[in-house]
Amino acid sequence: MAGRAKASSRWIIIVALAALLLLPAFSMPARALYTTTPIVVEGDGDFTGAGFTGGGTPADPYVLEGVNVYAYQKFHGIVVANTTKHFRIVGCTVTDAYTPDRDWLNLSASGSGILLANVTNGEVIDFLGEYNARGVTLANCRNVTISSSMLSNNVECGVYINGCLDGGYGIANCTFLGNRNGVLVEDSEGAAVRDNVIDDGVIGVRLVANAGCCTDNLVLGNEIGGQTGDGISLGGTMGTNGNLVQDNRLHDIAGAGIHIERGTGENMTGNDIAGCLYGVRLSSDGNTLFRNTLSNNTYGIRCESGADTNTMADNSIADGGTGILIAPSIGNLVHNNTILRMNEGSSPVGIYLDGAVRDALLSDNTVTDCDLGIRASTNQEISGLSVTGNTVNCSLRQGIYLVYVSDSQVSGNVLRENGLEGLYMASGTNNTIHGNAFLFNKDSGRQYSSLRPQAYCGEEGNDWYLDTGNLWTDWLYPDENEDGIVDVPYPIPDGCQDPFPLTSIPGLTIPDDLTPPQVVEWLPQGSSVGHDSIISIAFSEDMDEGSVIVTVNDVPQTGGWDDRTLHLNTTLDFETDYLVRVTGQDLVGNNMTEFQWSFRTEDPNATVSGRVLTESSIVLAEVEVTCGDWTVYTDIEGSFSLLLPPGEHALSLSKDGYLDRNLTVQVLPGQDLDLGDLVMEADEEGPTYILIAIIIAIVAAASVGLLVRWWRRR
Numbered sequence: 001m002a003g004r005a006k007a008s009s010r011w012i013i014i015v016a017l018a019a020l021l022l023l024p025a026f027s028m029p030a031r032a033l034y035t036t037t038p039i040v041v042e043g044d045g046d047f048t049g050a051g052f053t054g055g056g057t058p059a060d061p062y063v064l065e066g067v068n069v070y071a072y073q074k075f076h077g078i079v080v081a082n083t084t085k086h087f088r089i090v091g092c093t094v095t096d097a098y099t100p101d102r103d104w105l106n107l108s109a110s111g112s113g114i115l116l117a118n119v120t121n122g123e124v125i126d127f128l129g130e131y132n133a134r135g136v137t138l139a140n141c142r143n144v145t146i147s148s149s150m151l152s153n154n155v156e157c158g159v160y161i162n163g164c165l166d167g168g169y170g171i172a173n174c175t176f177l178g179n180r181n182g183v184l185v186e187d188s189e190g191a192a193v194r195d196n197v198i199d200d201g202v203i204g205v206r207l208v209a210n211a212g213c214c215t216d217n218l219v220l221g222n223e224i225g226g227q228t229g230d231g232i233s234l235g236g237t238m239g240t241n242g243n244l245v246q247d248n249r250l251h252d253i254a255g256a257g258i259h260i261e262r263g264t265g266e267n268m269t270g271n272d273i274a275g276c277l278y279g280v281r282l283s284s285d286g287n288t289l290f291r292n293t294l295s296n297n298t299y300g301i302r303c304e305s306g307a308d309t310n311t312m313a314d315n316s317i318a319d320g321g322t323g324i325l326i327a328p329s330i331g332n333l334v335h336n337n338t339i340l341r342m343n344e345g346s347s348p349v350g351i352y353l354d355g356a357v358r359d360a361l362l363s364d365n366t367v368t369d370c371d372l373g374i375r376a377s378t379n380q381e382i383s384g385l386s387v388t389g390n391t392v393n394c395s396l397r398q399g400i401y402l403v404y405v406s407d408s409q410v411s412g413n414v415l416r417e418n419g420l421e422g423l424y425m426a427s428g429t430n431n432t433i434h435g436n437a438f439l440f441n442k443d444s445g446r447q448y449s450s451l452r453p454q455a456y457c458g459e460e461g462n463d464w465y466l467d468t469g470n471l472w473t474d475w476l477y478p479d480e481n482e483d484g485i486v487d488v489p490y491p492i493p494d495g496c497q498d499p500f501p502l503t504s505i506p507g508l509t510i511p512d513d514l515t516p517p518q519v520v521e522w523l524p525q526g527s528s529v530g531h532d533s534i535i536s537i538a539f540s541e542d543m544d545e546g547s548v549i550v551t552v553n554d555v556p557q558t559g560g561w562d563d564r565t566l567h568l569n570t571t572l573d574f575e576t577d578y579l580v581r582v583t584g585q586d587l588v589g590n591n592m593t594e595f596q597w598s599f600r601t602e603d604p605n606a607t608v609s610g611r612v613l614t615e616s617s618i619v620l621a622e623v624e625v626t627c628g629d630w631t632v633y634t635d636i637e638g639s640f641s642l643l644l645p646p647g648e649h650a651l652s653l654s655k656d657g658y659l660d661r662n663l664t665v666q667v668l669p670g671q672d673l674d675l676g677d678l679v680m681e682a683d684e685e686g687p688t689y690i691l692i693a694i695i696i697a698i699v700a701a702a703s704v705g706l707l708v709r710w711w712r713r714r
Contacts, residue, residue, distance in 0.1 A: 052087065065088075144164075157182070158181070176197070187212035196222045207219070217243045251275050254276075258279075274294070300324055308329050312333065334360070359383075362385070369393070382408070388411050454474065608649075612680060625651060644667050659681045
């Protein structure tokens with residue numbers, strides 16, 4: 001009986017242990033069904049044997065759910081090939097489908113978590129693909145979708161699409177993390193890559209044509225960030241064509257947000273791109289960039305050398321180094337873009353034509369608050385350029401800057417309040433400049449000044465008119481015959497002129513001057529200024545000189561004008577408080593608010609100082625320095641100072657044991673005088689030396705007496 005009881009106890013323990021071991025299997029989620037053997041479906045009849053359930057119809061598709069494949073040293077984790085049945089792969093995981101002998105060009109040996117080859121009507125949902133060579137590969141498929149999946153740390157790409165030509169397939173609402181390429185579409189048509197999140201890879205989405213066409217693909221609504229290469233790239237050996245990249249958000253990318261490396265007829269629309277080296281980089285011909293928002297990129301748009309006939313229109317570009325750069329190329333169109341605040345880096349500019357650009361059209365763009373508005377300059381000639389209808393506002397330097405530009409026209413532009421010239425043409429010939437509005441550039445105001453011309457032309461052979469000239473806000477009159485042409489040509493340094501300056505341009509409103517003038521600089525200032533100082537007042541704009549009234553201590557003053565600065569003829573006294581008041585009007589009668597300031601002239605007395613030394617350059621303290629009724633003594637450093645009125649003064653230096661020293665100094669009003677080091681010679685015959693001799697004799701006699709007494713005691 002005891003033996004049976006003991007055996008029964010053993011069986012109870014064994015059953016309990018088995019239950020404990022099996023318990024995790026019942027409690028695990030569906031995804032926890034592990035296998036190290038690839039799941040393979042080859043043809044319509046293999047689904048059931050591979051673990052799929054269902055019937056393969058639209059209403060009852062084959063389903064593989066909750067399988068986790070550890071595919072170490074395997075070419076694939078899950079394979080479905082050569083079928084038209086409807087199927088779904090749901091909630092599965094494949095990791096480590098990666099072998100040393102994998103072959104990028106051989107799809108069957110490429111190392112894919114899931115390989116779908118020559119299939120129709122498939123879905124991959126909630127898939128986790130990690131550390132594979134490729135997360136998912138679609139080859140020659142149609143009507144296949146991948147959605148709500150996570151593809152991370154796959155060596156070559158998260159999803160690879162190759163040779164899919166019939167459309168109807170796509171990748172949506174997936175997350176890609178740390179893949180070399182997030183999505184790679186090669187030689188395929190009609191793919192839809194939309195609403196995915198792609199982070200921390202090399203290239204987010206690539207469309208390439210290497211052995212066939214890559215066209216009519218859609219990249220829509222994705223968020224792509226943190227790539228070390230480009231966000232979206234289009235290219236390949238044969239070049240892509242006719243793809244649409246729309247409404248994506250791309251940010252913090254080391255290369256380009258979008259790079260059309262080799263593509264034609266590509267359409268980039270509505271994308272938001274920020275924090276990249278290039279917002280959009282164009283390296284090929286005939287593409288369109290439309291209504292994109294580009295901010296905080298080093299280059300908003302960069303059109304590379306040889307990239308011809310591209311259209312960049314209606315884009316918003318803000319905060320960077322260069323808004324749009326056009327390298328040597330032909331026939332590019334830059335139209336109706338808004339460019340703001342290009343002021344970072346060494347040579348920031350709104351639109352920059354850099355090199356032998358030909359037949360480019362810059363039209364109807366608005367460029368505001370940039371270091372330089374539009375620049376066309378290089379050591380190569382730029383020709384056939386048309387700069388038309390642009391508005392360039394408030395550049396720190398020139399509105400338009402042209403070098404080596406020939407056979408071009410600058411017309412119908414509004415150049416407003418740029419820090420330097422509205423148009424600076426350093427070199428080039430056979431250019432026509434007409435119908436432009438130059439509004440208050442180089443702080444020109446409403447009256448011409450040779451110090452503030454609104455344009456510059458460094459070479460002859462250019463025409464500053466075509467039927468009519470240009471409008472200049474500092475040159476609007478006289479027009480005695482009222483024909484709309486100012487009677488006197490507008491002078492343009494060096495040696496050029498606008499022969500027919502306009503008094504108005506249809507549709508252009510010259511703003512009324514409603515701003516009162518101000519004092520922007522004034523001298524002197526302070527509590528101790530030189531009595532020979534000149535009172536100067538600089539105004540913010542041209543003044544009606546006759547209206548300017550300046551009083552000094554309530555006495556009206558006169559003076560002379562130097563451009564916008566008035567210098568008074570007032571003579572100031574020493575040690576006097578002054579109050580200056582200024583009123584006046586600008587050229588159109590705006591009254592300035594009274595401006596006033598005060599200052600005090602310096603005391604006419606001056607400090608005379610010096611240091612007294614012996615002949616061996618030892619400082620002498622307690623030297624008596626006397627000047628008339630003033631007496632001071634040198635300090636332990638041998639230094640002294642006296643405050644003296646203007647004029648000629650006799651100084652006397654004396655000290656026992658030294659010869660007196662006398663000198664004459666000339667004190668100028670308010671100008672301190674440092675006499676430097678003054679040497680006093682020792683008086684060898686004076687009473688000091690007699691006293692020293694007596695002391696020496698006494699000491700010697702005492703010493704002899706002490707010596708005699710010591711000898712007797714011995």
